[in-house]
Amino acid sequence: MLSKSATDVRLRKALGANGQRFTEQRGAVFRYLAQTDVHPTAEEVFLAVRQRLPAISLGTVYKSLETLVGCGLAVKLTYGDHSARYDGRTDPHHHARCVSCEKVLDLPGELLTGEIDSLRETAGTFTVTGYRLELSGYCPECVPTKDLLVTA
Amino acid sequence: MLSKSATDVRLRKALGANGQRFTEQRGAVFRYLAQTDVHPTAEEVFLAVRQRLPAISLGTVYKSLETLVGCGLAVKLTYGDHSARYDGRTDPHHHARCVSCEKVLDLPGELLTGEIDSLRETAGTFTVTGYRLELSGYCPECVPTKDLLVTA
DNA sequence: GTATCTGCAAATTTTTTGCCAGTAG
DNA sequence: CTACTGGCAAAAAATTTGCAGATAC
Numbered sequence: 001m002l003s004k005s006a007t008d009v010r011l012r013k014a015l016g017a018n019g020q021r022f023t024e025q026r027g028a029v030f031r032y033l034a035q036t037d038v039h040p041t042a043e044e045v046f047l048a049v050r051q052r053l054p055a056i057s058l059g060t061v062y063k064s065l066e067t068l069v070g071c072g073l074a075v076k077l078t079y080g081d082h083s084a085r086y087d088g089r090t091d092p093h094h095h096a097r098c099v100s101c102e103k104v105l106d107l108p109g110e111l112l113t114g115e116i117d118s119l120r121e122t123a124g125t126f127t128v129t130g131y132r133l134e135l136s137g138y139c140p141e142c143v144p145t146k147d148l149l150v151t152a
Numbered sequence: 153m154l155s156k157s158a159t160d161v162r163l164r165k166a167l168g169a170n171g172q173r174f175t176e177q178r179g180a181v182f183r184y185l186a187q188t189d190v191h192p193t194a195e196e197v198f199l200a201v202r203q204r205l206p207a208i209s210l211g212t213v214y215k216s217l218e219t220l221v222g223c224g225l226a227v228k229l230t231y232g233d234h235s236a237r238y239d240g241r242t243d244p245h246h247h248a249r250c251v252s253c254e255k256v257l258d259l260p261g262e263l264l265t266g267e268i269d270s271l272r273e274t275a276g277t278f279t280v281t282g283y284r285l286e287l288s289g290y291c292p293e294c295v296p297t298k299d300l301l302v303t304a
Numbered sequence: 305g306t307a308t309c310t311g312c313a314a315a316t317t318t319t320t321t322g323c324c325a326g327t328a329g
Numbered sequence: 330c331t332a333c334t335g336g337c338a339a340a341a342a343a344t345t346t347g348c349a350g351a352t353a354c
Contacts, residue, residue, distance in 0.1 A: 214343095
């Protein structure tokens with residue numbers, strides 16, 4: 001994990017490149033995203049960041065998250081039924097989502113780079129700029145018994 | 153495309169297996185989903201189905217779609233910013249989403265079955281039950297010029 | 305006949321927006 | 330200085346829910 005100042009430097013640089021300003025709020029949101037691996041919702045980011053910055057509002061968290069996404073410092077993920085989640089890791093990797101507790105785990109990425117390239121060809125006239133791969137299933141804590149798996 | 157009656161038979165069978173009843177509304181929603189390839193939102197399904205069944209309500213469309221998903225006759229997809237979309241194709245295939253017009257196109261599937269199996273191993277103690285792969289980019293109608301691609 | 309379903313409207317949930325005061329550069 | 334931002338609260342958008350009457354089986 002990067003130190004606070006290194007994280008801030010990265011943020012300032014990315015914000016500057018996009019004509020945006022560094023603020024304490026954006027710094028706190030980014031610092032939280034960069035050091036967690038739980039892929040939090042906007043609400044969860046709000047609750048966490050509020051402990052350090054009690055005056056921050058949920059609206060500001062939404063605005064800050066969108067700013068980070070716009071600067072390429074975070075990725076916005078959406079899943080089946082619930083609210084959007086944000087991922088501070090921008091290097092290529094995949095996700096595994098637990099259909100029971102909705103937790104999202106990271107998987108080692110780049111495994112499919114070659115396969116994606118061949119799929120890109122099958123896409124024909126579609127211009128591919130990115131992709132997303134996600135496994136679904138049960139995390140270790142939520143694995144149901146065999147019986148439940150069959151009947152459910 | 154299946155005839156209306158064959159589609160209905162499939163629906164009745166799936167509903168019955170799940171202890172649910174066949175209704176005109178569910179039939180109309182499923183028939184529409186089964187014959188389109190546009191991955192409509194609930195609202196779009198509502199507008200389309202209402203032409204045949206003017207009295208149907210948006211709430212009923214939401215309920216019907218969830219019922220279909222529960223019976224395995226449709227898949228619910230969610231994307232970056234907008235509302236959920238429903239896919240009546242249940243055979244394995246992938247999607248390509250246009251980041252400009254938000255259209256969702258189908259891609260030939262099963263190309264990655266083997267790769268997913270190896271990824272499954274890297275998932276460790278996570279029990280994989282399914283996966284989703286989606287390319288993002290520009291559809292033929294929305295491809296920006298090279299200049300725009302560089303600066304945007 | 306009776307449990308399930310529909311239509312309607314109200315309620316929830318999630319996210320966005322407008323506005324004025326505050327602040328970064 | 331003077332845009333760009335944050336806080337607040339209202340609004341919008343998407344989806345869910347409760348209930349009384351209608352309907353499938």
